[in-house]
Amino acid sequence: MTDSVAADTVAPQRTSAGGHGPRRVVSPARRRRKTLTAYLFLAPFLVLFTMFVLAPAVFGLWISVTDWSPFRDVQHFVGLQNYVDLFTAGTTTSGDFWQSMGATAIFVVASVPFLVVVPLFVAILLNQKIRAASAFRTVFFAPYVLGVAVVGLIWGYVLDTQSGVLNHLLHGIGIQSDIPWTVDVPWVWVSLVGVTVWWTSGLNTVIFLAGLKGINTELYEAAALDGAGAVRSFRNVTLPGLRPVTLFITTTTVLASANMFGQAYLLTTGGPGNATRTAIMYIADQGLSQNNMAPAAAMSYVLFAFLAVVSVVNFRLQRERVEKGGTR
Amino acid sequence: MSATAIAVRRPRSGRRIAAKTVLYVVLGVLALAIVLPLLWMLLTSFKTDADAIRNPYSPPSPVSLDAYRTLASGQQPILLWLWNSLAAATVQTVLILVTASMGAYALARMEFAGKKIIFGLIISTLLVPPVVFLIPNYLIVQNLGWLDTILAITVPGAAGAFGIFFLRQFFVGLPVEIEEAARIDGAGDIRIFLQVVLPLARPALATLAVLSFLNNWNDFLWPVYVLLSPEHMTLQPGLSMLQGAYRTHFAIVMAAAVIASVPVLVLFGIAQRQIVDSVTGAAVKG
Numbered sequence: 001m002t003d004s005v006a007a008d009t010v011a012p013q014r015t016s017a018g019g020h021g022p023r024r025v026v027s028p029a030r031r032r033r034k035t036l037t038a039y040l041f042l043a044p045f046l047v048l049f050t051m052f053v054l055a056p057a058v059f060g061l062w063i064s065v066t067d068w069s070p071f072r073d074v075q076h077f078v079g080l081q082n083y084v085d086l087f088t089a090g091t092t093t094s095g096d097f098w099q100s101m102g103a104t105a106i107f108v109v110a111s112v113p114f115l116v117v118v119p120l121f122v123a124i125l126l127n128q129k130i131r132a133a134s135a136f137r138t139v140f141f142a143p144y145v146l147g148v149a150v151v152g153l154i155w156g157y158v159l160d161t162q163s164g165v166l167n168h169l170l171h172g173i174g175i176q177s178d179i180p181w182t183v184d185v186p187w188v189w190v191s192l193v194g195v196t197v198w199w200t201s202g203l204n205t206v207i208f209l210a211g212l213k214g215i216n217t218e219l220y221e222a223a224a225l226d227g228a229g230a231v232r233s234f235r236n237v238t239l240p241g242l243r244p245v246t247l248f249i250t251t252t253t254v255l256a257s258a259n260m261f262g263q264a265y266l267l268t269t270g271g272p273g274n275a276t277r278t279a280i281m282y283i284a285d286q287g288l289s290q291n292n293m294a295p296a297a298a299m300s301y302v303l304f305a306f307l308a309v310v311s312v313v314n315f316r317l318q319r320e321r322v323e324k325g326g327t328r
Numbered sequence: 329m330s331a332t333a334i335a336v337r338r339p340r341s342g343r344r345i346a347a348k349t350v351l352y353v354v355l356g357v358l359a360l361a362i363v364l365p366l367l368w369m370l371l372t373s374f375k376t377d378a379d380a381i382r383n384p385y386s387p388p389s390p391v392s393l394d395a396y397r398t399l400a401s402g403q404q405p406i407l408l409w410l411w412n413s414l415a416a417a418t419v420q421t422v423l424i425l426v427t428a429s430m431g432a433y434a435l436a437r438m439e440f441a442g443k444k445i446i447f448g449l450i451i452s453t454l455l456v457p458p459v460v461f462l463i464p465n466y467l468i469v470q471n472l473g474w475l476d477t478i479l480a481i482t483v484p485g486a487a488g489a490f491g492i493f494f495l496r497q498f499f500v501g502l503p504v505e506i507e508e509a510a511r512i513d514g515a516g517d518i519r520i521f522l523q524v525v526l527p528l529a530r531p532a533l534a535t536l537a538v539l540s541f542l543n544n545w546n547d548f549l550w551p552v553y554v555l556l557s558p559e560h561m562t563l564q565p566g567l568s569m570l571q572g573a574y575r576t577h578f579a580i581v582m583a584a585a586v587i588a589s590v591p592v593l594v595l596f597g598i599a600q601r602q603i604v605d606s607v608t609g610a611a612v613k614g
């Protein structure tokens with residue numbers, strides 16, 4: 001936002017220096033020509049943006065207030081019926097939808113702490129004066145560039161109950177060796193969280209690392225002069241210094257976990273039963289496989305509303321904490 | 329103060345070495361946890377099926393190319409998927425670079441009616457989760473007759489706000505004097521954009537290209553639903569199909585995983601700095 005202000009203040013200077021003498025006022029004809037040029041530059045993007053972002057956002061909302069079916073020629077407006085159904089116990093979709101929302105919530109609650117704390121820990125290690133820090137960083141980030149299908153294939157076999165490497169290894173060191181990693185609760189959650197940590201931790205790690213590098217080293221020196229040890233300087237310098245980065249990471253990670261799809265689709269296929277069927281999985285299945293498009297569109301907007309609330313709450317909490325921290 | 333500092337120096341250096349050792353051990357263990365599954369994928373892909381089942385964590389003996397041969401000649405056209413993935417990722421990347429750079433330049437440098445509204449609309453869609461677009465976009469793509477074609481997995485995805493937002497930030501940061509000088513020399517908007525701005529933006533364009541390519545290559549949910557026939561699939565939905573077809577053939581499935589991951593790992597090796605800088609930039613600047 002500050003950038004757009006900067007652009008606004010720069011642009012008039014440029015027009016006055018634009019080879020048309022010292023004229024300050026831009027003539028209407030010239031302004032019209034400039035607007036035309038700008039829209040010519042924007043046109044290719046705006047065509048795509050209108051067709052595949054703006055139109056579907058509105059179209060989706062429309063679908064959600066109709067009885068849309070691909071097998072019918074005429075769709076009827078049904079008002080908020082699809083939404084009411086979702087919030088009414090005993091309708092065809094509400095039970096399964098809320099179960100999938102529950103599964104999504106379990107995954108968010110179980111995964112986000114690990115996806116924030118593990119990368120923070122690794123980033124702090126990498127921020128020490130060590131050799132090969134960049135090599136370690138490369139290794140930790142590498143899984144993130146793999147597609148979820150590859151991740152699913154690898155871990156599908158590592159975690160296989162009968163012939164998986166993990167159970168083999170556990171057996172080798174004398175531990176029970178038939179843990180149903182991908183077929184029974186609670187192990188499915190352990191697996192989904194573990195695989196997600198393996199796959200995406202590198203992203204949050206490099207972001208934390210950049211945040212750590214941004215903390216003024218003089219603050220550490222001042223803390224050391226005050227006699228603060230490692231723990232106290234971590235609490236009083238590192239954590240406050242990382243607050244904005246932690247806010248960013250927590251919010252993006254909550255949203256990413258709430259949008260989880262591939263891991264469960266590939267590793268547990270939503271099972272056992274529908275225990276790990278996430279909201280995205282259920283919406284995609286209802287909308288695109290079961291042709292239940294209108295309720296599915298309504299579900300996607302309900303999920304959107306939840307995620308919007310999460311973001312707002314997160315930012316509020318963080319702002320409060322910053323204000324309290326300021327008065328301390 | 330300084331006297332105590334000197335006094336504690338000796339025991340401290342001993343402790344420091346111990347701390348460093350612990351640090352390296354912990355980092356080493358973590359790195360191993362990342363690398364081992366990948367190494368296991370690579371080793372298993374060079375085994376025979378029997379070897380893979382009998383000796384799951386020893387090096388392949390003998391080294392066998394059976395898995396790759398089966399994939400190359402099998403019923404699952406994985407080489408075609410590889411080609412489709414390359415084609416789709418390339419087409420979408422080019423589409424994004426062209427449309428986003430033009431649009432971003434207008435938003436960064438030009439004054440025009442409706443600019444704030446357009447920019448606000450673009451930014452606000454960054455907050456909308458992709459699932460909201462899933463069903464309507466499926467219907468739109470279906471109506472366009474694009475289901476099961478490369479258009480379905482390249483064009484809608486190019487409409488995202490990230491590219492234009494990313495490039496706009498870069499263009500805003502460029503010194504405006506260079507463009508002014510070109511304008512005084514009589515260059516018009518199009519020439520300035522093509523011959524002055526784009527060459528200056530090469531690093532940002534390269535970063536966006538790498539991110540777009542990776543993003544398309546790894547996209548999963550959308551291609552699973554819009555690609556239907558085996559010969560039109562890309563690697564991601566293809567692999568999930570293959571997993572079902574070769575349930576117990578470790579070596580073959582791991583060979584497929586290797587084929588799908590080598591291109592992105594190589595790209596990551598080449599463009600590591602751009603990738604890491606761009607993902608951290610958004611967080612640290614804010």
